[in-house]
Amino acid sequence: MKVLPSAKTKPEEVWLLHKVLYGLKQASREWYLKLKGQLERLGFKRSEADHSVFTKDIIERFFIITIYMDNFLLFLSNIDDIKAVKSDLKECFDMKDLDETKWILQMKIERTGRSLEMRKLSISQEQYVKMILE
Numbered sequence: 001m002k003v004l005p006s007a008k009t010k011p012e013e014v015w016l017l018h019k020v021l022y023g024l025k026q027a028s029r030e031w032y033l034k035l036k037g038q039l040e041r042l043g044f045k046r047s048e049a050d051h052s053v054f055t056k057d058i059i060e061r062f063f064i065i066t067i068y069m070d071n072f073l074l075f076l077s078n079i080d081d082i083k084a085v086k087s088d089l090k091e092c093f094d095m096k097d098l099d100e101t102k103w104i105l106q107m108k109i110e111r112t113g114r115s116l117e118m119r120k121l122s123i124s125q126e127q128y129v130k131m132i133l134e
Contacts, residue, residue, distance in 0.1 A: 031070070038092040039065065042085075073101060106131075 036046060036054075044054035044065060056063040063085065064075040072089070076082045086097060101109050106128040113119040 035067065035093075038089075042088050068105065071104075073104065 039054045040046070042056075043058075044056045044063070047053040047055060052067045054065045054067075061076070061078065061081060063081065065085070066073045066075075074082055074085055076085065089095060100111070103109065106125065108124045108127060110122045110124065111119055112122070
């Protein structure tokens with residue numbers, strides 16, 4: 001590791017700065033490892049195809065959690081299951097519920113129907129396509 005010459009600073013201060021900057025490089029890895037461990041403790045299994053997707057299969061119920069940066073998307077068929085998973089995650093992490101997702105990765109998510117049984121989801125990239133064309 002290089003120590004930058006400076007008449008006004010002590011070499012220890014420069015070393016400390018380099019050490020702190022190196023630690024920031026590892027922050028996202030440490031976050032992922034902690035999150036992965038907690039999800040596995042809750043019974044989720046990481047997808048081999050995409051390591052940001054975790055699934056859990058319990059008798060006629062299927063759970064999917066996707067992770068983007070520090071955001072979770074929960075896909076569950078039962079509102080009580082959603083509440084239970086959110087509660088479990090809140091015990092592990094300091095988090096807030098942003099309710100139903102309307103936008104993710106420049107995709108608009110629209111829902112039709114009032115009840116979960118009749119609800120359909122559609123995903124649109126119209127805004128993204130318009131931005132590219134402009």
